Amino acid sequence: MRTFVTGATGWIGSAVVDELISTGHQVIGLARSDRAEQALTAKGAGFVRGDLDDLASLRQGAAEADAVIHLANKHDWGNPAESDRSERAAVRTLGDALAGTGRPFVVAAPLSGLVEGRPATEDDVSPAVGPESNRGGSENLALDYVAQGVRTVITRFAPSVHGRGDWGFVNFLTAAARKQGVSGYIGDGSAAWSAVHRDDAARLIRLGMEQAPAGTRLHAVAEEAVTTKAIAEAIGRSLGLPVVSVAPQDAGAHFGFVGGFFADTMTASGDATRRLLSWEPTGPSLLADIDAGAYTA
Numbered sequence: 001m002r003t004f005v006t007g008a009t010g011w012i013g014s015a016v017v018d019e020l021i022s023t024g025h026q027v028i029g030l031a032r033s034d035r036a037e038q039a040l041t042a043k044g045a046g047f048v049r050g051d052l053d054d055l056a057s058l059r060q061g062a063a064e065a066d067a068v069i070h071l072a073n074k075h076d077w078g079n080p081a082e083s084d085r086s087e088r089a090a091v092r093t094l095g096d097a098l099a100g101t102g103r104p105f106v107v108a109a110p111l112s113g114l115v116e117g118r119p120a121t122e123d124d125v126s127p128a129v130g131p132e133s134n135r136g137g138s139e140n141l142a143l144d145y146v147a148q149g150v151r152t153v154i155t156r157f158a159p160s161v162h163g164r165g166d167w168g169f170v171n172f173l174t175a176a177a178r179k180q181g182v183s184g185y186i187g188d189g190s191a192a193w194s195a196v197h198r199d200d201a202a203r204l205i206r207l208g209m210e211q212a213p214a215g216t217r218l219h220a221v222a223e224e225a226v227t228t229k230a231i232a233e234a235i236g237r238s239l240g241l242p243v244v245s246v247a248p249q250d251a252g253a254h255f256g257f258v259g260g261f262f263a264d265t266m267t268a269s270g271d272a273t274r275r276l277l278s279w280e281p282t283g284p285s286l287l288a289d290i291d292a293g294a295y296t297a
Contacts, residue, residue, distance in 0.1 A: 001104075003209065004061035006030045006052070006090070007071030009039050011168065012108070012161055015202035016069060017045055023206060028061060030072065052086045055093045062097035067104040067209050070094055070142075073135070077257045088136025095145040095152075104151045104209045107142040109135070111156045111194060111219070112266045119194075119224055120156075120268040122217045143215060151214040158194035158221050159266045161201050162286050164294040169193075170286070172258040174235050174295040183236035184246040184254055189229025191265045196222040197283025207277040221270035222281035228262055234290035 003020055007013035008029025020027050021044055029040045032051040040047045050057025052072055062068050070091065074083040091107060098105050113127065113134055114120040128134040142152045160170055177183040201220040208218050229243075236243040251259035273279060284292065 001066040001209070002026045002028065002064070003067045003069060004028045004030070004048070004065035005069045005071065006058070006061075007073070007108075008045070008047075009036045010071060011166060012157070012198060012201055012205075013071045014039070015198045016071065016205050017043060019199075019202040019206045021045065025206075028065060030057065030061060052090045055089065058090055058093045059097045062094045065103070067106070068094050068098060069106040069205060069209060071108045073108070084134065084136040085131070087138045088131050088141060091136075091138040091142050095142060095148070095150060098150045099145060099148040102149055102151060104153060104212075105142060105145065106153045106155055106205060106209050107138065109139040109154050109156045111158060111221075111268045112261075112264065114268070120219075122219055122269075122272040146214045151212075153208045153212040153214075154217045155205055155208055156217065156219050156268065157201060158196045158219075158223075158268070159261065160193050160195040160226075160286050161198050161220070162195055162289050162294065163198040163283070164289070164297065166198070166294065169258055169261060170231065170235075170290065170295055172256065173231065173262065174239070176255045176258070177232075177235050177239055177241055180254060181241060182244045183232045183239065183241050184244050185229045185232035186246050186251050186259070186263045187248055189227055189232065189245065191228045191263060192225035192267050193228065193231070193265075194221045194224055194267045195226050195286035196220045196281060197289070200279075200281040200283045204273070204277070204279050207279055211277055216276070218273045218277070219268050219270040221268050221273070222283065223285055224269055225267045226286050230287060231290070234287045235295070238290050238293060238296045
């Protein structure tokens, strides 16, 4: 399939592009810079020049594609309302371009905020509805397009999509440990995260695009729950630093913005996803990646 990918040179997107090309798909990536164009061209992919605010470029990419994979997000932690606005506008633009075509529309979504007190499942409906909600309610907005003839597939990502070169949450936790001289966890460290290796997540995206029915929610989860204390201990081992508990009221000062996420349990099951697509993660675990130097090399 000729596949239009937003976020095609990002952490997850670059792996998705590799996975698609290696399995015979043609890729057109959204490129917002000369560097992004060059990275895509070097892989044998094409590009459409633009960004999430260039809605004409999004329409062009979607209209000319057999499938759309939407991974890009501004992730502006200082201005989340702007990130939410742009995400909703992008999903609406892509969905409108695909309406009536029956083509796949794979949309990235987070696992956080779905349920409390238990791991989330693929049957759990996102409570984020409308433009003022988390990510602009983009998950539910994308699913609305199923009724308009779009094969929407939601892929919810574990909070740690890990591997060598990861710039996400575990990278920020490692940076905080270096800065503070200790590797910290919050409170008793019983909060837990799900995790998945980047290559396994990329393969799931490709399988979802190829096979998942309209309206499917997939969970990119290889490990259901890794405690934050275990993550801190692995970071401590990798850096040769002591491991300490940080009081909840001090988390912001110690960790920066990532402290708010590190205090939360964000776990989910991926059992239904595995059954549906015969997807079996094969990459290393989060702790194995940390111990192998993925965040300290």
